[in-house]
Amino acid sequence: MKPTDTQNPDYFHKVVDCQWGCPAHTDVPEYIRLIAQGRFSDAYMVNRKSNVFPGILGRVCDRPCEPVCRRGRVDEEPVAICRLKRVAADHKDDIRDRLPQAAPKKNGKRIALIGAGCASLTVCNDLVPLGYDCTVFEALPVPGGLMRSNIPAFRLPVEILDEEIGYITDMGVDLRLNHRIDSMKALLAEGYDAVFVGSGAPKGKELKLPGREAADANIHIGIEWLESIAFGHIDKIGEKVLIIGVGNTAMDCCRSSLRLGAKDVKVMARKPRGFFKASDWELEDAEEENVEIVINHSPKEFLLENGRLVGMKFDVMEYDVENGRITDTRVVGEKIFPCDDVVLAIGQENAFPWIERDIGIEFNQWEEPLVDETTYESTRHGVFFGGDSAFGPKNIIWAVEHGHQAAISIHNYCRGIPITERLPDRMNLASQKMGIHEWSYSNDFDDAARRKMQHVPLVSRFQELTTEVELGFDPEQVAKEVERCLNCDIQTVFFDQLCIECDACIDICPTHCLTITHEGEEADLRSRLKAPAENLEQAIYVSDKLKQTGRIMVKDENVCVHCGLCAERCPTAAWDMQKSLLGISYAKDHDGMTTCQQRKAG
Amino acid sequence: MTWIAKPNVNFPGQTKNELGLSLRDYEGVTSTLCAGCGHDSITAAIVQAFWELAVRPEQVIKMSGIGCSSKTPAYFLSGAHGFNSVHGRMPSVATGALAANRDMVCVAVSGDGDSLSIGFGQFGHVVRRNLNMLYIIENNGVYGLTKGQFSASADPGSKAKKGEENRMQAIDPVATAITLGGSFVARSFSGDKEQLVPLIKAGLSHNGCAVLDVISPCVTFNDHDGSTKSYAHTRQHYHPAIHTDFVPPSEEIKARYDEGASLPIELHDGSTIVLKKVDKDYDPSNRVQAIGYLEDYRARGEIVTGLLYIDEQLEDMHQLSNTVAEPLSRAAYEDLNPGRDALKKLQETLR
Numbered sequence: 009m010k011p012t013d014t015q016n017p018d019y020f021h022k023v024v025d026c027q028w029g030c031p032a033h034t035d036v037p038e039y040i041r042l043i044a045q046g047r048f049s050d051a052y053m054v055n056r057k058s059n060v061f062p063g064i065l066g067r068v069c070d071r072p073c074e075p076v077c078r079r080g081r082v083d084e085e086p087v088a089i090c091r092l093k094r095v096a097a098d099h100k101d102d103i104r105d106r107l108p109q110a111a112p113k114k115n116g117k118r119i120a121l122i123g124a125g126c127a128s129l130t131v132c133n134d135l136v137p138l139g140y141d142c143t144v145f146e147a148l149p150v151p152g153g154l155m156r157s158n159i160p161a162f163r164l165p166v167e168i169l170d171e172e173i174g175y176i177t178d179m180g181v182d183l184r185l186n187h188r189i190d191s192m193k194a195l196l197a198e199g200y201d202a203v204f205v206g207s208g209a210p211k212g213k214e215l216k217l218p219g220r221e222a223a224d225a226n227i228h229i230g231i232e233w234l235e236s237i238a239f240g241h242i243d244k245i246g247e248k249v250l251i252i253g254v255g256n257t258a259m260d261c262c263r264s265s266l267r268l269g270a271k272d273v274k275v276m277a278r279k280p281r282g283f284f285k286a287s288d289w290e291l292e293d294a295e296e297e298n299v300e301i302v303i304n305h306s307p308k309e310f311l312l313e314n315g316r317l318v319g320m321k322f323d324v325m326e327y328d329v330e331n332g333r334i335t336d337t338r339v340v341g342e343k344i345f346p347c348d349d350v351v352l353a354i355g356q357e358n359a360f361p362w363i364e365r366d367i368g369i370e371f372n373q374w375e376e377p378l379v380d381e382t383t384y385e386s387t388r389h390g391v392f393f394g395g396d397s398a399f400g401p402k403n404i405i406w407a408v409e410h411g412h413q414a415a416i417s418i419h420n421y422c423r424g425i426p427i428t429e430r431l432p433d434r435m436n437l438a439s440q441k442m443g444i445h446e447w448s449y450s451n452d453f454d455d456a457a458r459r460k461m462q463h464v465p466l467v468s469r470f471q472e473l474t475t476e477v478e479l480g481f482d483p484e485q486v487a488k489e490v491e492r493c494l495n496c497d498i499q500t501v502f503f504d505q506l507c508i509e510c511d512a513c514i515d516i517c518p519t520h521c522l523t524i525t526h527e528g529e530e531a532d533l534r535s536r537l538k539a540p541a542e543n544l545e546q547a548i549y550v551s552d553k554l555k556q557t558g559r560i561m562v563k564d565e566n567v568c569v570h571c572g573l574c575a576e577r578c579p580t581a582a583w584d585m586q587k588s589l590l591g592i593s594y595a596k597d598h599d600g601m602t603t604c605q606q607r608k609a610g
Numbered sequence: 611m612t613w614i615a616k617p618n619v620n621f622p623g624q625t626k627n628e629l630g631l632s633l634r635d636y637e638g639v640t641s642t643l644c645a646g647c648g649h650d651s652i653t654a655a656i657v658q659a660f661w662e663l664a665v666r667p668e669q670v671i672k673m674s675g676i677g678c679s680s681k682t683p684a685y686f687l688s689g690a691h692g693f694n695s696v697h698g699r700m701p702s703v704a705t706g707a708l709a710a711n712r713d714m715v716c717v718a719v720s721g722d723g724d725s726l727s728i729g730f731g732q733f734g735h736v737v738r739r740n741l742n743m744l745y746i747i748e749n750n751g752v753y754g755l756t757k758g759q760f761s762a763s764a765d766p767g768s769k770a771k772k773g774e775e776n777r778m779q780a781i782d783p784v785a786t787a788i789t790l791g792g793s794f795v796a797r798s799f800s801g802d803k804e805q806l807v808p809l810i811k812a813g814l815s816h817n818g819c820a821v822l823d824v825i826s827p828c829v830t831f832n833d834h835d836g837s838t839k840s841y842a843h844t845r846q847h848y849h850p851a852i853h854t855d856f857v858p859p860s861e862e863i864k865a866r867y868d869e870g871a872s873l874p875i876e877l878h879d880g881s882t883i884v885l886k887k888v889d890k891d892y893d894p895s896n897r898v899q900a901i902g903y904l905e906d907y908r909a910r911g912e913i914v915t916g917l918l919y920i921d922e923q924l925e926d927m928h929q930l931s932n933t934v935a936e937p938l939s940r941a942a943y944e945d946l947n948p949g950r951d952a953l954k955k956l957q958e959t960l961r
Contacts (some may be wrong), residue, residue, distance in 0.1 A: 082621050445613045453617030508841045509801055510646040510829065515654035519621045539623045556845045567621040571614065579646025579829045 009530045011552040011560075014501070017435035020588040022547060023565050024496045026073035026089055031409040032058040033592055036073060036089055037497040041449060043096055044490040049103050051096035056107075058592060060130050060176075060408050061155075063168045066094030067478070068159050070256075070287060070403035078494050081543075082519070082567050085458040087492045088481075095486050097168075108137040110179040115139030117422045120200040122189050125153020126404050127206035127395030129176045130411025131418065134595040136179045138419060143200075144181055147188035148239075151177060154208050154396070155404060157235035158257070160264050161474040192363040192391075202390045202418045205377075206411070209396035211359040215252060215352050219310030223317035223350075227310065230257045230353035237264055237473070244268050246348020250320055251275045252307055255285035258353035262299045265351065267473045274345065275301045276320075279334070280327060293477070297466065302345075311344065319346040358397045376400065383427045384414040392417055415595040431598055434591030439584050440498055441575075447585055449498050451572040453518070454491040495570045499588045502561055504551040506582035509559070513574035513583055514538065519567045522574060524559050537564055615640055628664040636661045638685040646833075648800030648826030648841075649678060649748050653685045655803050656717065656746075659810035660687060663858070671707055671714045675700040675729060678755055679721030679748035679826075698729025701736035704743055705927070711939040712928050715814060716743035722763040723753050726781045730762070733783070737790045737819050742926045744813040744820045747783050748800075750828040751839035758831030769836030784918060785904050787821040788897055793924040794820035795900075796854075796917045799844055800827065808883075809917060811856040817878035818926045825913065838911075849907060852894060852916035853886040875922060885917060894920050 012019060022028050026036040035054055042051035055062035069090050077086030117140050121128040124146035132142045150156060152169050177183055189195055195203065212229035214220075220227065226246065230253070236242040245268040251258045254277040262273045275294070277284060280303050284291065295301065305322035312318060321344050328336040358376065363369055368388035370378045377386050379393045386393055394410030396402060417427040440448040462479040469475060481489060514522045520539035527533075534541040534548060541548050541564035551561040575583040616637070624632055636657045641650050660670070667689030674680035676697035683692050691714070695703040704718055725733040725747050736745065751764040760768070763783065764776045787795045794816045798806045806824065813820030825844050827833050833840040838847075859880035872886045873894075885894060893899050900919045907914045938946065 082619050452614040453619060455618065508646065508829075508833070509845075510648065510827070510841060511651045511654065511801060511803070512646045515650055516616060518617045518619045520623075539621070542623065556842055567619070569617065569619055571617055573614070573616060577645045577650075579644065 009528065009533055009550050011504075012547070012549045014549075017433045017590065019547070020435060020437070020497075020499050021433070021590050023499060024588065024590075025076040025078050026087075027497070027590065029072045029076040030059075031072065031406045032060075032412065033590060034058045034073070035497070035590065037493055037495050038589075039096060040087070040089070040092055040490050040493040041495070043092055043486065044450065048096050048099040049101045049106070052100040052103060053106055055093055055096060058412075059405060060133055060411075061126060061172045061404065062093050063097035063172050064155060064164060065404060066090060066092075066097050067168070068155075068164050069093070069405055072403075072405065078496055078567070078569075079492055082494075082569060083455075083457070083492075087494075088458055088461070088489050091461055091478075091481060092486070092489060095481055098480055104175070107175050108133060108179065110136050111139035113139060114141055115422075117141065117201040118143065118199075119202050119204060119418060120145065120195055120198070121204045121206060122195075123153055123205070123207035123395075123397070124148075124151035124173075124183065124185075125206050125208050125395055125407065126155055127397075127407040127411045127414070128153075128204060129173060130408045131204050131206070131394070131415045132179070132181045133176045134412060134415035135418060136176075136181060138596060138599060140418075140422075142181050143184060145184045145187045145189050145195075147186070149186050151183060151185070153206075154210075154231075157238050158231050158260070160234065160237070160260050160267075162263070162267065162469075162477050163260070165474065165476050190362050192369070193367055196367065196391075201422050202392065204414055204418065205386075205391065205393045205397050206395045206407070207358070207360075207397045209356045209358040209401045211357050212352065213355040213357065215307060215354060217307060217309055219312055219317075222315065223310045223312050226317040226349045228349065228351045230261050230351050231356055233351055234260060234264065237268070242268070243473075245270050247271045248347045249273045249349045249351065250345060250347045251351045251353055253277075253285075253353035253355070254301065255353060255355070256287060256290050257356070258351075259286050259290040259294045261351045261353050262294055263297055264473075265349075266297055266299070267470050270349075273299050275299055276305050276307065276322065276345070277301060277303045278306045278325065280304055280329070282329075282332065283334070293463075296463070297469070305343065305345075306339075308342070310350070317347065317350065319344050320350060356401050358400060360397075382413070382430075383417045384410055385417055385421075385427060390421060412594055416593070416598055419595040419598055431593035433593060436589040436591065437499065437501065437586040438589070439586050441584065445576055447498070447572050449495050449585075449587075450491060451495065451498075451570065451585075453494075453569050453571055454488075456488050456492055458492065459485040459489045497588050498570050498572070498585050500549075500563060500568065500570070500574060501584050501586045502549070502551050502563070503582050503584070504554055504561065506580040507551075507554050507561060508580055508582075509554055509556050510579060512577040512579065516573045516577045518571065518573065519569060521564045521566065521568045523562045524554065525562060526559055527553075533562055534564075537562055539564070541566060627661050629666065631661065631664070633657060633661050635689070636667065636687055638683070638688045641682070641685045643678060643681065644828075644830045646829035647678070648750065648824075648828070649682050650685070651800040651803070652719075652746065652748055652806070652824055652826055653682050655800075655806040655810055657686045658803070658807050659814065662807070663811055663814065665715055665814070669713070669715055671704075671711075671716050673700050673704040673707070673716060673718040673743070675720050675724040677721040677724045677753075678750075678828075679719055680724055682719050682748070683717075698724055698727070698732055700724065700729065701732040701741070701745075705736065705739065705741055708741055708743065708927070709933075709938065711937045712742070712933070713937045716741075717814065718743050718745045720745065720747050722747060722749045722751060722761045722783075726762040726783060730781070734786070734790055737787050737792045737821060740793055740818040740924055740926045740930070742818055742928070744810065744816075744822060746810075746813075747821070747823045748826040749783065749823050749839070750826050750832055751837070752828050752832045754828045754831055758828070765838040768838040769834070771831055771834055773836075782904070782908070783821065783823045784914075785901060788900055788904075788919045791924075792821050792919065793818035793921045793926075794917070795919040796821070797823045797825070797913070797915045799825045799848065799913075799915060801841060801845065802848075802915075805850060805854070805915065808854045808856040812854060812877070812883045812917065815856070815877045815879050815881045816920075816922070818924055844913060847911055847913050848915065849912040850915045851887075851889050851892050851903070851918065853888060854917045855884045855886070857882045857884060875920060877922060883917065888916075894918060
């Protein structure tokens, strides 16, 4: 196996599992350290740089960072990364003077953006400071897209939305509200320099079963129904409600039903637990509110009496499950559940009835636009897609990343530079040694369990539709939770020429992740380390030959807790703890891109 | 030393021994020795050996004298008994302890100063007495605690950190122990745990005094060019004469070794050590040959390692003294002190 190439920024980036797992590559360990120091505003700005909406995401992000958090591999639960983000947002000072500012002089380029959701807003965030004229067309009377219309206020208060959207629109975005775009052709004719489509995935899936049309008055499409609640068009629902589907939208629907007066809410799942689409924590929150989740029931028919919905008939299913996969399915019976209303939350898709099919924007057989996964450009030059409208429903954090990438493309496109010429990420390493046994980070492992988020008591929770359920962490919880972070960005960096093979690092390592051994191929090496490296998703760090014996130092990155003891016990400083700082290239970094850099990037 | 204690992390893939204990259960407090000290590596090898043997920590007594080496019992087996004795007098205290309680597993850690200078006499007699213990000498050739003067094991011609040359002859604890009639004499190196761990296990299982000399470089005062006990010098002149594999009583031996090429020796407790000769002419049961071999390689400047001499038939102290099988510490007071009348009777027999 060849020595690890640590010059490649991806190597150390991957060690920071949370940052690697985050689509926008938020520097999680850095902002958690800043929170630990009480520097909430700084922590907020670290977040905002990459994810743009820390206050919003700190409440409703789908947290791709948490399942991959290294803490989850040495403890029962990962660090509460998402809720710490909220801590930074809630406790920051006025940071308006630190936000990007509109360029004093416009560059004369006009960009049209369709939909005022997180993707379009991110594009504006990146391009307005570069002098672009951004015009956002929004069908609804307020900006925010699905963040506002589909996420209930008891999870995401309106003030937070207004604040963080305001940070962008206040720079000087031309926001055209109540302005639905009905024809792409007409918009293109207006002569914009580039067009960005960030119109989301606004179409809820339909469930065509007998009785669907006759019972239409009491059958609601989840995302449309949530939007009607958000805008005050709906304020009540029947006593008995069935939610069809068990994704995150279903969780929002069942919990909203309880707040509109429902007494008995059941979420009907076709498959058993373990096959649900909803995130575990959203399921937990719904079940805490006494929502019943009924498994193995497949919808069959809507039942009516005197022209009114009275119940639903289901097939009772049985599954054979092997190694987490369903191998066989059987119908073993039928069951009727009485109900007053049904909410369909079985998925959503993007829909483009307003894009003409003869203007060079190509679609695939499922009517999805063909979009490049790096540049976000459609098959028509100058038209870009991002967010749910590009690749179907994902999460806010994905839409933000799409926005950043599309902004780079648009910036290059408007300057006549090929959009494939993009700057690579950079990596900076700096030693964290402060003294013989002192590091500039909190290296002691704290074995505390994950702090539990406090919720508003059940009795008072349902009185107001807008009562935010989560109270946020209190100061003691914050102080404990920040110490759970393992500082994965403080890297163990090895210098083979200095090593005298005394074994001190190997003997002190609390997780047996170091070994000095003879060379071999990766699979062979992994099997003969001090603790076998069985997690193949985690890299092993392999040194060049050591001076004295020609053996190699191997480190399994999997469960290193970054305590720094290897570096402390090293007599020759062959190990050092160095902070890796990822330099992500945004549109503004491409601004000063010289020909030389362009050639390198290409 | 480090500010933080080695954290207790529950990571996947940790294994437990027969007693259900993890390796961490055999550790002690964090070492206060210099970073990179060979002694810490030996400590780790001791931890590994005890864990693999699945010895109950409370069954063990750790003995030591004075010096860097003698601090190390604090760093392994926190659950064991221990006695940090006067400089060079550890063998006497160990003799007392084992005389009173012969069921204890005794591991003694000493250094070249503690055993070859101030305690040389004590060392010689405990080997003669064949006290049932593992006697580890952590040998670095310098007095580290007093800032690096040559010790009695420093080789002639070896250079101190500031350049002066040692002109006195060296005491070789291995050759000395064989001459004194030791029953188990081995040498190893702190940087070679593959050799060291089986030797520690064999020494603990051997019935009698197992002397294990371990070259253990002093990173602070004796790891420079010109030193003959540095990591680099030891590795360059390392000569393993024999490979030792320890096979616990429960395991079948023949499946692992072809007869002829290797020499199995059954130990008192039913376990076996299998010696695989690197040098086919070497015979670890021949005292004359062993001493000749050591002298031969010493003249060439090579460091001979491995289990260099063993005589499993020699009687240990309790057999020599014909003591009772029951540890005296568990005997009833009346048996230990039968009273004035019994004493009188005894004296009568001597008149």
